[in-house]
Amino acid sequence: MIRFESVSxxxxxxxxxxxxxLHVPEGELVVLIGPSGCxxxxxxxxxxxxxxxxxGRVLVNGRDVAHEDPQALRRGIGYVIQSVGxxxxxxxxxxxxxxxxxxxxxxxxxxxxxxxxxxxxGLEPATYRDRYPRELxxxxxxxxxxxRALAVDPxxxxxxxxxxxxxxxxxxxxxxxxxxxxQRLRKTVVLVTHDIREAxxxxxxxxxxxxxxxxxxxxxxxxxRRPRNRFVRQFVGSDRALTRLSRIRxxxxxxxxxxxxxxxxxxxxxxxLATNVSLYVTEDGALVGWLMLPALREAGSVQEGYTPLxxxxxxxxxxxxxxxxxxxxxxxxxxxxVVDRSGRLVGQxxxxxxxxxxxPTEDAPGAAGGA
Amino acid sequence: xxRRTRAWLGFxxxxxxxxxxxxxxxxxxxxxxxLARLFPQQRTVVFERTSLLALAxxxxxxxxxxxxxxxxxxxxxxxxLTRASGRPFLALVSSLVSAGxxxxxxxxxxxxxPFFGFGxxxxxxxxxxxxxxxxxxxxxxxxxxxxxxxxEAGRGLGMGPGALFWRVEVPLALRTVLAGVRVSAVYTLGTxxxxxxxxAGGLGVPIIAxxxxxxxxxxxxxxxxxxxxxxxxxxxxxxxxxxxxES
Numbered sequence: 001m002i003r004f005e006s007v008s009x010x011x012x013x014x015x016x017x018x019x020x021x022l023h024v025p026e027g028e029l030v031v032l033i034g035p036s037g038c039x040x041x042x043x044x045x046x047x048x049x050x051x052x053x054x055x056g057r058v059l060v061n062g063r064d065v066a067h068e069d070p071q072a073l074r075r076g077i078g079y080v081i082q083s084v085g086x087x088x089x090x091x092x093x094x095x096x097x098x099x100x101x102x103x104x105x106x107x108x109x110x111x112x113x114x115x116x117x118x119x120x121x122g123l124e125p126a127t128y129r130d131r132y133p134r135e136l137x138x139x140x141x142x143x144x145x146x147x148r149a150l151a152v153d154p155x156x157x158x159x160x161x162x163x164x165x166x167x168x169x170x171x172x173x174x175x176x177x178x179x180x181x182x183q184r185l186r187k188t189v190v191l192v193t194h195d196i197r198e199a200x201x202x203x204x205x206x207x208x209x210x211x212x213x214x215x216x217x218x219x220x221x222x223x224x225r226r227p228r229n230r231f232v233r234q235f236v237g238s239d240r241a242l243t244r245l246s247r248i249r250x251x252x253x254x255x256x257x258x259x260x261x262x263x264x265x266x267x268x269x270x271x272x273l274a275t276n277v278s279l280y281v282t283e284d285g286a287l288v289g290w291l292m293l294p295a296l297r298e299a300g301s302v303q304e305g306y307t308p309l310x311x312x313x314x315x316x317x318x319x320x321x322x323x324x325x326x327x328x329x330x331x332x333x334x335x336x337x338v339v340d341r342s343g344r345l346v347g348q349x350x351x352x353x354x355x356x357x358x359x360p361t362e363d364a365p366g367a368a369g370g371a
Numbered sequence: 372x373x374r375r376t377r378a379w380l381g382f383x384x385x386x387x388x389x390x391x392x393x394x395x396x397x398x399x400x401x402x403x404x405x406l407a408r409l410f411p412q413q414r415t416v417v418f419e420r421t422s423l424l425a426l427a428x429x430x431x432x433x434x435x436x437x438x439x440x441x442x443x444x445x446x447x448x449x450x451x452l453t454r455a456s457g458r459p460f461l462a463l464v465s466s467l468v469s470a471g472x473x474x475x476x477x478x479x480x481x482x483x484x485p486f487f488g489f490g491x492x493x494x495x496x497x498x499x500x501x502x503x504x505x506x507x508x509x510x511x512x513x514x515x516x517x518x519x520x521x522x523e524a525g526r527g528l529g530m531g532p533g534a535l536f537w538r539v540e541v542p543l544a545l546r547t548v549l550a551g552v553r554v555s556a557v558y559t560l561g562t563x564x565x566x567x568x569x570x571a572g573g574l575g576v577p578i579i580a581x582x583x584x585x586x587x588x589x590x591x592x593x594x595x596x597x598x599x600x601x602x603x604x605x606x607x608x609x610x611x612x613x614x615x616x617e618s
Contacts, residue, residue: 050527075529085524089542089616098528098538134617148528158527 001026001188002047002156007056008212009042016042018212019056024205026155029182029189031199034209034235040192043209044158047190048074060156075099078149078157078187082165086133086141086148092118093129096148103152110151117147122177139170146178150185159191163198175201196236200224200243208232220247242322250324250349251317253357254338257348262288262302269302280337280345281306287314287337287345314339315349321357324349378613385607392599396427406588416588418577427596430573433491433563434556437498441555445503446548449510450536461511468507471500476562480569489570494563501562502555509551513544545615553608560601564593574600 002024009017017039024030032040045051046058049070058065065073079085086095093114100110115125121143133141142162149157162178163171179202182189193199199206200220207217215235216228224244227233237243259280260272272279273293281289281302289306299305313331315324315338328336334351399422406416417423451457452464476497483493517540525535564575574593581589 045527048527050523071529071531073529074527079524079527081520081524081527085520085527087521087524087539098525098530102529102534 001061002190003059003062004043004046005057005059007043007046007053007058009039009046009051010054015212017046017053020209020212020214022207022214022217024188024190026188027186028204029191029202030205030207031203032190032192032207032209033194033196033199034215035194038209039212040207040209041160044160044190044192047156047158048077048079050074071102075103075152076154076156078151078154080145080149080157080159080162082161085145088133091130091132092123092136092144095133095144096151098148099151113151114147117150118144120150120181121147123147137170138166139174142166142174143177146181155188157187157189159189161192161194164193171198178202197243197246200247208235210235220244242325245322245325245354246320248321248357249317250315250319250321250338253321253353254315254317254347254349255353257337257345259287259345260291260302262306264302266296266301269296269305278335280309280348282345285345286343287311287339290337309337311339311343316340317346321349321354325351325354375614378610382607382610382614385603385610389600389603389607392596392603393424393427395599396596397424399423402592406592409591410588413586413588415586417592418580418589421572421576423592423596426572426574426576426593427600429571430560430563430575430597430600433494433498433566433571433573434559436491437495437502437559437563438552438556440495440499441502441506441559442552444499445506445551445555446510448503449507449548450514452507452511453514465508465511468504472502472504474500476501476565477568480565484569491566491571493569494566494571497565498559498562502559505551505554505558506548507551509554510544510548513547513551514540516547517543542616546612546617549608549612549615553605553612556608557601557605560597560604564597 002022004020004022007017007020008015016037020039020043022043032043034040042051046053047060047065049065049068052066060068060073060077087098090098093111096114096117097105097110100113105113114129118125118128123140123143128136128140128144133144136144142165145162149159163174166174175198191202200223203220205217206220206223208215208223210231216223216232218226218228221244223232224236224240227236227240233240257280258272258276259282260269262281262283264272269279269291270293273291273296278290278292280287281291287309289308291302291306295307296302296305313327313336315327315336317338317340324336328334328351336349337345338347338349340346399417402423403417407413410416418426421429448464452461457464479497479500480493483496487493487496521539521543522535525539530538563573564578566573567575567579574597576593577589578593578597581587581591581593
């Protein structure tokens with residue numbers, strides 16, 4: 001879909017991009033990442049000709065962008081930048097309508113499209129369409145930015161640090177929502193960030209750059225598991241095993257949990273506890289607590305013997321394993337129940353499962369970064 | 372938006388006040404009566420050859436023509452100075468325009484006289500030279516203050532130079548540009564009172580005549596309406612500035 005062929009860019013004496021060859025496959029989300037000044041943003045801007053390469057070619061759909069009309073090219077490529085990119089003198093609706101109006105869409109059609117997109121990014125159109133950017137929070141502005149980029153349904157989306165200007169909590173939510181949207185839309189996305197966790201969370205492939213060159217271009221798993229050199233290892237961080245866990249959902253590794261209904265008899269409970277150290281206790285399928293043998297004996301009934309469990313202590317299938325692990329450490333337990341949205345027990349996650357899943361990384365413990 | 376409604380109402384009200392001012396200028400006898408009460412020892416208290424209303428209209432015509440020329444020159448000049456082709460001339464033109472304002476209008480009139488003779492033409496030249504600075508410099512300042520991130524966002528969304536200019540740069544610079552127009556308009560209203568020196572009319576006529584014969588009543592007959600017009604124009608344009616989008 002997008003192809004860089006030996007692309008270089010020189011700004012005066014500085015070689016910002018040095019002989020980059022890169023292929024972004026259709027429908028994939030590729031993250032360009034690296035320290036400041038590594039050339040990632042320059043690469044992004046060469047795709048829509050905001051920057052012209054000094055050497056080499058950039059191809060979009062097999063066609064050299066240098067031969068395309070820049071305005072027409074850009075109208076066909078969604079562009080999202082940090083929240084500063086919204087026009088302060090235009091309402092939310094007018095911001096979303098910028099590209100449709102450049103393309104001469106009839107007002108009614110572009111207004112309908114704007115409403116549709118605002119709803120898609122989680123902003124109630126009736127409430128937000130007539131507001132101005134300064135009346136929105138950072139997260140809301142960012143949503144409008146995404147809606148604006150999607151206005152004419154371009155097959156390609158370029159995103160320059162799209163979640164950079166918001167607080168960490170909002171950022172995570174926006175990332176989750178964007179992933180959901182992307183799973184539906186399957187755009188070809190090139191996203192620039194300097195946050196490795198964001199890259200690992202969002203990317204189908206990560207292109208790690210340094211000094212204008214590509215250090216490694218691989219899937220996040222590959223990048224974390226087999227860093228190609230010292231720079232990559234340092235950049236992904238010594239906690240890269242944990243970073244890898246952030247890509248894995250609890251639903252992918254949880255196992256079935258032994259459970260007992262709260263109305264079960266003492267005999268049935270004793271029998272079940274003969275094979276399990278502890279049991280989760282449910283009421284009509286919903287998790288209410290957990291039970292161990294000594295407590296059962298002391299209380300004389302399941303009803304009175306179980307230890308209640310607060311709902312926030314349970315995991316949900318969509319949590320990532322990194323979060324789950326952190327929760328276990330925080331609570332000092334080696335097992336956590338997993339419940340669905342309605343509170344029904346659907347499984348459990350054990351520390352052992354997590355450890356066995358994180359197969360050893362390429363460089364064995366003791367090597368740099370393995371600590 | 373309530374703020375906009377208020378600004379529109381304010382603008383409408385100040386226009387209405389300007390209209391009322393002209394009704395007031397039409398009351399020649401009332402002016403004479405009031406001035407006669409204030410200066411009982413003066414035999415002539417109002418300029419008699421031309422009515423106050425006619426003088427006011429002349430004044431507005433001179434100012435309107437000058438302001439039209441100022442905008443016709445200053446706005447494109449300011450825009451050009453912020454384009455790639457004009458940027459090298461920014462420093463040069465800025466100092467030329469400042470020099471125009473540093474020159475006293477009376478001196479410009481005196482200098483223009485041998486070339487253009489008496490009448491409206493040298494007056495316009497002096498007023499335009501004097502009023503060009505605020506419009507040009509504010510146009511430059513307003514356009515330069517448009518964040519480059521926003522311009523790049525516009526380009527990235529596929530705006531050509533024209534679309535970028537009209538849809539992004541102009542709306543965001545408008546407030547500053549209008550502020551310059553406002554200053555220019557008020558300057559020109561006041562400065563136009565020197566026009567009668569070289570035979571152009573306007574509210575300066577009774578002022579100059581009054582000064583020549585030491586008749587304060589005549590001076591006031593010209594000065595009070597000029598001040599009134601200046602204040603009301605400032606008010607109206609101030610409301611117009613408030614209507615421009617905030618950047």
